[in-house]
Amino acid sequence: MTHENEAIRLIPLFPLAAVVVSGLWLLFARGSMSRGAVIAIGCGAPILSFLVSLREVFQLTRLDEGQRFFVDNLYTWISADPFHAELSFLLDPLSAVMILVVTGVGSLIHIYSVGYMDDDHREDRGFQRFFLYLNLFTFSMLMLVLGDNLLVMFVGWEGVGLCSYLLIGFWYLEDHNAMCGQKAFLVNRIGDFGFLLGIFLLFWAFASVGSPTVEFHEMSANVGKLADTMVTLPPALSFLPAFPAWKLLTLACLCLFVGACGKSAQLPLYTWLPDAMAGPTPVSALIHAATMVTAGVYMVCRMSFAFSLAPGASATVAWVGGLTAVFAATIALTQKDIKKVLAYSTVSQLGYMFLAAGSMAYSAAVYHLATHAFFKALLFLGAGSVILGMHHEQDIDKMGGLRRRMRWTHRWFLCGVLAIAGVPFLSGFFSKDEVLLGAFAAHDLPGHMALYAIGVLTAGLTAFYMLRLHYRVFAGETRATPEVYNAVHESNRWVLMPLAVLAALSVGVWLLSPPDLWGELLFGGMRKSHSLHYFLQEAAFSAPHDVSHATELGLAALATLFALAGIAAASFLYYFKPEMVDRLTDRVRPVYDVLWNKYWVDEIYDFLIVRPLLWVSENVLYRLVDADLIDRIGVNGTARAVRGVANRGLKFLQTGFTQSYLVIMLIGALGIIAYMMRGAS
């Protein structure tokens, strides 16, 4: 059985080819390609990738258990003895799930974009440019998930960051959008710095035990040697008291996790994600809900061999995830921008995934990642359809009653809402249960019961704000002006078709791999090996739990209870008694204000970090260091000196007269002769 598989490279190759073709065109040709060509190239690439992915993942499942991986080695990228880094791809169960999500959901969103971006006439070649960026993103994301070592992964990691920046500011003519793009990029830099530090630290650590590598399989095989290594400080730093007691792996994993926090919008680096909604809605769906933001979760799961040996780091992951989940969910309760609600919901759900990953229930994290990709993409695309229908209105206070004008959008959106709310036997229900079960069963995790409680509470909050969103948009009487309301129209087929597919997946994707408990209960003797949990064991090992089936059912019932309570409360407030909302809001005004203002986190950051930084940059770094020291004295000073020499001295000799040239040549010749004849006898 060989694990070499050269078909893997095709998967990122198609989007890359699309980027190259389209990019060359934009560089060299005037105007854009024809619409048909843009669609064919733009949508064809991810669809082809998806088909290849399907085939290869199917091949993967047919391999022997415990041996399920394909490697595709392109070439040696860096060869600096003893360190080697290959540009190679790894397809194992973990990346298999990821590429199916990336190419599958990606393809649907590409198709959706055809309908959504159709009226994008703000710029001559915007349509083609948009698909170029989307494909560049798909390529980078595939590099990220298929990368066989941390370096390739990092390349993809930076690539998706770049695309995120480009796409958030896609309508760059409006300053606000460009600023949001910058914010996302800058906040991500903080995370990336941590990630890089983590890579260096890991490399150094592995090198110190004799296997200098950043390749996942090798690291995984050698990680045991590092299990007990403590951080050793150089003598100069020994006055720092805390560090010597730290495990090296803990420190490295924490650094990695800082990167994950940035990319996956966790506390305290989440602030860029809501602002990222400035991008076109398909972008929000693809990058800021389904795929890129889950890269942090993927990375933690990919590095699970290290995290599982670093309980301190894992606990941090779990607690950051749990707190983010509830924190973002509360903010989502009050927001009025349809995309902002979904953005905070995404932050919250990502928190869920980290909660699972921190509880060492990696398969649960990936499970939730996959289902979330479907229903969150669906919700975003549905919201996009609403925004299209409302002619770029995003304020839910100005919506309502859209059910009657956008029948299909309403139906599909509702599927997504119910799935994320945790209604039993929709995909969100199962994956959320897995996450909560993981937290419940993680005895080694300090405060795991508290985290479990937070998770259950968040489930209730999630159900509440999602239903609120749904009612505010679709139900009741409209709050839009009659002209606006009458102009509302159902979206075209390009938009609705992906919605339908995603709705079906949101409802039923769990059937492909139900959790163990439900597989047994519902399908009787169903083989365990069909469950995702089981499939993922090799790539991202989950700790076995000792929770009995009865307890498990009880937990599910409890979570369902909370979810139903949330649904009921939302229905009561926003469907049956909408007039009560204002009164209730007034009653809890202080709390409402805190949530409405998002805990003033942006303002606090602005005050504590942004402004002091700007002040220092402006006054110290720019005026003093850059303008005075470097520019005036360093750069301009030397430049002026050089120019001075050239202008006053050398230019004077370059007279343009042949006679003077000859004189200088003669002097030069005499100089050479004199020099050479020194030694003559």
Add this chain to the structure above:
Amino acid sequence: MAEYAGLGLFLLLGSGLVALFLVLTSVLGPKLRFAEKQEPFECGEHPIVSPYQRFNVKFYMVAVSFIIFDVEMVFLYPWAVVFKGLAWYGFVGMLIFLSVLTIGLAYEWMKGGLDWN
């Protein structure tokens, strides 16, 4: 000394013949006298003018052609001396050399370099 007698005779004969021709032409030839004919021969140019003035570029063409064929002569003389020893090799070599020059001449001719007007 005797061996130099032939040389002396040759010298006398030669100079005598030249003197004879000069005298004969000046005596027998028809004579027309006007201002231009009295000036020293200077290739059609006025002899007493500023040395920096321009003169016709065609003179260069003639001069260059002259030098080329002059140098050709310089090659041909020593070649002729050793021609026997060189045999076919020398013949072909000189043929190539001459054809290169001929091509040059043909080029000049076709370009109109030999037309004075």
Add this chain to the structure above:
Amino acid sequence: MMPNLDLSAISPMIFVAVGAILLPLLEVLLARMIERRRSWLGRTVNREMASTAIVIFTVLLLVLALLRTVGTFDLPVAHFNLDHPMIAVDQLTRFLNAVLLISAILTVLVSSRYLADIGMDHGEFYALLLASLLGMMLLGAATDLIMLFLALELMSIPIYALAGFQRSSLKSNESALKYFIIGSFASALLLYGCALLYGATGTVELAEIARGFDPENPLTLLGAALVLVGFAFKIASVPFHQWAPDVYEGAPTTVTGFMATAVKVAAFGALIRVVAVGLQPGAEIMYGVFWWLAVLSMTVGNVMAIIQQNTKRMLAYSSVAHGGYMLVGICVGTQSGYAGLLFYLLVYTFMTIGAFTVLAILTRDGREVSRIDDLAGLHETHPFAAIVMTLCMFSLAGIPPLAGFWGKWYLLTGAVERATAIGDTSLIVLAVVLVMNSAISLAYYLRLPVVMYMREARGADRPDATAGALQTTVLWVCALAIVLIGVVPGDFLILFGDYDLIASARVAASAVSP
């Protein structure tokens, strides 16, 4: 009595010579056909058909010569005259010839359209170019002083004429005249040097000169010094460089490109042979000369380039500076030094021809882009030309991973290796000067991309020119070469790995049959 000749050894040169001789004839014949309205293949012959025919003929010959050269690259040393070493065809010659032919082919491809643009579409251009090329090819192969001088003149005189090819332009005339006068002066010095060397050693063969070289004989030293002066002029190294900016600026752009690359290639090739073989016993004395020439050329060239406003003058000073970089290879004087130098010549050819091609493309109806500021907004009007120009500038500046970086890299490693091997700090100083100069050069190389990409096209005084298909091809070739050589530099250097250049040059210079 019969000389023992091997014509196949110099077959590439024969191709070029035949072209140089037949092209004028072809030109006049075609001109006559046009005059008399003859038709060929059912079409009346016109100027365009004529120039197409001439270009095809020229390129065909050059490509044949190139194929022949590359095809015979691995063969052992071949001599033209088996009794007396005058033209030696070894790996050095073959490599130089290949680079020279590439430079000539690219120049021809760019020129056909360019000459039409400046209204000088005459076949004589190609004849002169080939004649000069023949001189260059022989110069790199010359193993005796007479051949050396003949080749040098054969190279130079057509180039003088080419510099003045744009008869209607005063600048072009000035360029030709200056180049001619100063060039003659330098040739005279070189010839005098050759004569002195002959007087001192009693021979004109490089190998024999090395045998008779007496480092204490003033006659020998004077001769060597004068020969060096002649070469220093040809490679435009300071203080023998002052003609370069004036000549480069005035000459037709494609000629400038050819001059800047091919003349350097040929002159450096011959210099390697002269220094490594003929004047080898005086290496230590000459080292100081080269050291100073290198330092002065690098520094003065770069500093002066900074203040230039005219693109061609800027590139002229840049070429002076690059001559300085290459002299570092001569200073090193080992296999790796020479190999680095040769590699640099190859790379330099592509970068420089690429840059001049962009300038040639921007010419229309005799109007050309002169000031750097006139390139403003080039990426809007000529996006591809702007990209290639940027690549060339980055490569000239030595930014990795482009070809120019590796050129400097090999020169530097050669210098450092040699310095550590013999414990000589002056070579280290030279390497440091090289690196510092690379930094200085960024100042003016980056200026072009900045102007092209960050300034608006409005206000730039630029004719409305488009690139011909052949010119675009040349741009592609240069861009690809810069990038590809940058990606796989090792493959090109390995060319020399198998051949001991110095030893082979010495063998080549010695007579074959006693």
